[in-house]
Structure formats: C-alpha cells, structure tokens
Amino acid sequence: MFTNVEWDVEDDEKLHISLFGKKKKKMKDKSIKVHDHSSIDPSLTKVKKFKLSKRLAGDKSIKAKKDKKSVDFQIVESPRKTKESKSSALADKVAKKMSGARFRWINEKLYTCTSTDAVKLFSEDPHLFTLYHQGFREQVHQWPLNPLENLIEYVRGLPPQTIIADFGCGEAKLAQSVPHTVHSFDFVAVNEYVTPCDMSNVPLDDSSVDVGVFCLSLMGTNLVDYFIEARRVLRLKGTLKVYEIQSRLSSIDSFVSQVESIGFKLTGKKCLNKLFIDLEFKLRKKSVPCSSCKDITLKPCLYKRR
Numbered sequence: 001m002f003t004n005v006e007w008d009v010e011d012d013e014k015l016h017i018s019l020f021g022k023k024k025k026k027m028k029d030k031s032i033k034v035h036d037h038s039s040i041d042p043s044l045t046k047v048k049k050f051k052l053s054k055r056l057a058g059d060k061s062i063k064a065k066k067d068k069k070s071v072d073f074q075i076v077e078s079p080r081k082t083k084e085s086k087s088s089a090l091a092d093k094v095a096k097k098m099s100g101a102r103f104r105w106i107n108e109k110l111y112t113c114t115s116t117d118a119v120k121l122f123s124e125d126p127h128l129f130t131l132y133h134q135g136f137r138e139q140v141h142q143w144p145l146n147p148l149e150n151l152i153e154y155v156r157g158l159p160p161q162t163i164i165a166d167f168g169c170g171e172a173k174l175a176q177s178v179p180h181t182v183h184s185f186d187f188v189a190v191n192e193y194v195t196p197c198d199m200s201n202v203p204l205d206d207s208s209v210d211v212g213v214f215c216l217s218l219m220g221t222n223l224v225d226y227f228i229e230a231r232r233v234l235r236l237k238g239t240l241k242v243y244e245i246q247s248r249l250s251s252i253d254s255f256v257s258q259v260e261s262i263g264f265k266l267t268g269k270k271c272l273n274k275l276f277i278d279l280e281f282k283l284r285k286k287s288v289p290c291s292s293c294k295d296i297t298l299k300p301c302l303y304k305r306r
C-alpha cells in the first residue's frame, strides 16, 4: 500500500508525484492530470495531510489500492514555488537580514559607548530604538527563559506598598505586570509607563525607592554611574536586583566586589539557567569615599550573525 506521496507541480496541468511504500521505499513516479486546480492548496507544506481525490487523480493504480471517495496522503514536499513567491520570499529574507544587521549594530553601539553618546544616538534617530527592541524581542523568543519573567515573579511576592525603580525598562513590562508602584526609565518612552532619561540621572528623590532593578540593562561603558544613581535613590537597606547574562561576568566574585565597593552587600546569588544569573544586593552605605570605589565592568553582549 502507498503511504506517502512527494509532489510537485510540473506545469499548470500536471502534478508530479512519487509514491512510497510503508518502508519508505520509492515505488512509483507518476504524473497526474489535474482537472480541478481550485482543490489544490498552494500553501500545503511538509507534513500537512492532503486529500488527493480520485476526481483529481485519474490514476488507475491509486483507485485500485483504495476504494474510498478520497485517498489520504502525507505531503512530504511543498509545491514548486512560482516566480512571484520566490522573489517575495527573497525580499523577506533580505529584509530580515538587514533588520538583523541593524539590530546587531545598535546593540554593539549601546554596549560600547557611554550613556551620553547613546542618548545622542537615540535623540538623532528615535526609530533606532524601535529597531533595537524589535531585534531584542526576536532574541528573547529564542531563549528558553526570559529573566524578566523571573523579575516579575519576584516583585509579585513583595509587599504591595514596595516602591520599585526599573532602570533600563525597555517596554516597561514589569510596571504593566504588577500592582506595585514601578518607576520605569529608559532612553526612549515607547509607552506612557516609561520616563525617558539616561538612567545615570533619573528624576527621583534621594532614598525614595525600596527596590532597584537592572534587568539586562547594564549597557554602556559607564556602568558605575548607574550603580551610584541606584545608591542615591534607594533607601538604606533597600534591595538592588541585577539580572544578567552570566558570560558577561569575567568572574562573579570580581563583579560582586566592584558593586560592593560602592556601598552594596551581596545577599543572594542564583543561576536561573546556564545563560542568566540573578544577583541580589542590599544597600549598606549611602556614601563611600570615591577613592575606595572600584570601576564596574562587564563584557559586552554581542549577538552572532545567523
């Protein structure tokens, strides 16, 4: 009995099929006259079922094998592409490659310039921010886990009166997912939840926040400025959460000692999976002499070309 059929539109009139037996052995090649084109769905792809009706296939051998009104086949190959669909697929591919390349360019820029230069970049062309976030969303879809979801779960467990500052909030998904007061900061306001600013200088009073978060937002070459700003707005004993890509840390210990040098104390460390780490600090000192502050460094996170 035939179980599979590979098919291809030979021309407007004919359907070329290869019939396979149960053991996937090729049994026959056939060209079938097509009487009713409207019954052939050109979008049929690899594993969709296709009912090849007897009316469509004036093929004696098929009739002999199955005595039903229609015969079920497994589609193995999609129909040969027309010139138009080929060129639109090519245009899609080129557009995808270009937006991927632009995303990688903006991403690299953000990791390797100062936040002042990033502000300039986005103020000259705010569309770059949209492009960046389109690309970032695509990256997130490929991850088995999005640390932002862990952050949301963490905040949901906090007392409802807790005040949070989300530094580098992106689309402010945290603020939209929890009942708490969340101040969300990013270079560009993509919606009404976001306050546009450089997070090294946010419009919040000193010691006005209980929890500060950096969720994958430690970009730029002046990371220490962000931690100093977080220290300013956090109340003493307030919490600072850092969700990062583990491979950005040359060593966890040296990163922790850099953050601790400006007044924080590590209170929690959790690897979310092989990719991401969740570090929790408490604010121990509101001020530290500059001479004892270390610089804070992380490796840039550069995405590979696919």
Ligand SMILES: C[S@@+](CC[C@H](N)C(=O)[O-])C[C@H]1O[C@@H](n2cnc3c(N)ncnc32)[C@H](O)[C@@H]1O
Residues within 6 Å of the ligand: 115, 136, 148, 167, 168, 169, 170, 171, 185, 186, 187, 188, 197, 198, 199, 200, 214, 215, 216, 217, 218, 219, 220
């Ligand atoms: C990788 S995205 C992550 C966004 C969000 N936290 C999330 O987890 O979905 C990093 C965000 O941090 C923002 N960011 C980085 N440095 C910043 C700065 N100095 N000031 C404001 N936003 C900054 C970027 O613009 C970007 O939107």
